[in-house]
Amino acid sequence: MSLFSLLSWSQPARAVGVSPALSRAGRLVGLTALVLGLGACSVMPDHPVRPTQYDFGPGAMTAPAPRPALGQAVLVIADLEPSGGLDSSSMVLYRLAYTGDQQLRPYAQARWTLPPAQLVRLRLRDHLSLQRAVMSPTEGAALQRSQGQSLRVLRLELEEFSQVFDQPQQSSALVRLRATLLDSRPAGETLLAQRVFVTRQAALSPDAPGGVIALTQATDQLAQDLAQWIDAAPSKP
Structure with a gap:
């Protein structure tokens, strides 16, 4: 999932009649996914560097x-x-x-x-x-x-x-x-x-x-x- 889609998913979903509690829960899940996604990118190992x-x-x-x-x-x-x-x-x-x-x-x-x-x-x-x-x-x-x-x-x-x-x-x-x-x-x-x-x-x-x-x-x-x-x-x- 892209960074844009994660941010979009974390926005309030008022147009579909979602309750405020569920909306807040959705935003929390979206932000958590965003943090985990960015963290995974930062710890992914690069290609092994062979000695010269x-x-x-x-x-x-x-x-x-x-x-x-x-x-x-x-x-x-x-x-x-x-x-x-x-x-x-x-x-x-x-x-x-x-x-x-x-x-x-x-x-x-x-x-x-x-x-x-x-x-x-x-x-x-x-x-x-x-x-x-x-x-x-x-x-x-x-x-x-x-x-x-x-x-x-x-x-x-x-x-x-x-x-x-x-x-x-x-x-x-x-x-x-x-x-x-x-x-x-x-x-x-x-x-x-x-x-x-x-x-x-x-x-x-x-x-x-x-x-x-x-x-x-x-x-x-x-x-x-x-x-x-x-x-x-x-x-x-």
Whole structure:
């Protein structure tokens, strides 16, 4: 029933000979129906809002010519292990540092397309493979069995991946990664180098889209730092 019909129905019905008591009762019923109708409209749920999904973008649109890898050991990137609150969740996380709060908080309507550890590993692999041969652990093991050559194994642990608010309108992306580089031979593995990388990138806006862009840029910077570190690491234990 429309709002106009409800209002019309609540008017006095004197033309048809209805008594004043019944007329008042009719008006009361009409007004009650009107209130209930408007209330029902206000509490009717809207369509469910699906969280916006983000990734790191398409990456480089053109592939530069790879640097010659003569005499360069194949690099094997192990699965990236998340730590702390960075489990298998795909939530976009932030911290309110200005309150002294140590809690990781999720954005209600923002999600990564994959868990952050998987996204970071894929991004690092794309960057590192521009300068050297990069393989998965399965591919590296098969190569070592067939040819018996030494490999470089990169083990990674993602310790922090969040948007940190230093002030309500000021935030930055924080990425902290522990990297361990090993020399792998059929006889076993030997430690070559280990380092913790910390990268911060200012966010352009104090919200989820700003945090996602900043985290992408921080990851790309970390990939460059990681590549330089691997190049400078000793080739043999």
